[in-house]
Amino acid sequence: MMAHKTDQIRKRQAFEAYLVASAMAGDRSALDRLARLVGPGLLSHARRLTGDADLARDVVQAAWVEILRSLHSLRDEAAFRAFALRIVTRRVSRVIRKRQQDRILAADWAAEQDITTDPSPGPSADDA
Numbered sequence: 384m385m386a387h388k389t390d391q392i393r394k395r396q397a398f399e400a401y402l403v404a405s406a407m408a409g410d411r412s413a414l415d416r417l418a419r420l421v422g423p424g425l426l427s428h429a430r431r432l433t434g435d436a437d438l439a440r441d442v443v444q445a446a447w448v449e450i451l452r453s454l455h456s457l458r459d460e461a462a463f464r465a466f467a468l469r470i471v472t473r474r475v476s477r478v479i480r481k482r483q484q485d486r487i488l489a490a491d492w493a494a495e496q497d498i499t500t501d502p503s504p505g506p507s508a509d510d511a
Contacts, residue, residue, distance in 0.1 A: 398420075399460075443474075
């Protein structure tokens, strides 16, 4: 049973490496099959990291652009899945960091608005 599962994993990895090599050589149908094969795993990974299905889809879509642009730099076709997961992880990290910065800016802006609209009386002419 275990040997059968190991054989299946090896076959999947070999097929994936074949698709990567074909995609790197310009085969668009191989690229399409690779996206269908690996895409659901990338989406699951992004969903786990973000906790948001819509955001995960956006992240993965942007990650595919980066994956395709960087594909030529991949030296080992068998490492494609790890390569793609790493890109998705970095994309999620950037999105989270940007959201945190946006929250800080929003909080600073809100605090600034509270100061400028403070209804407490300021110094009066009688105080002078």
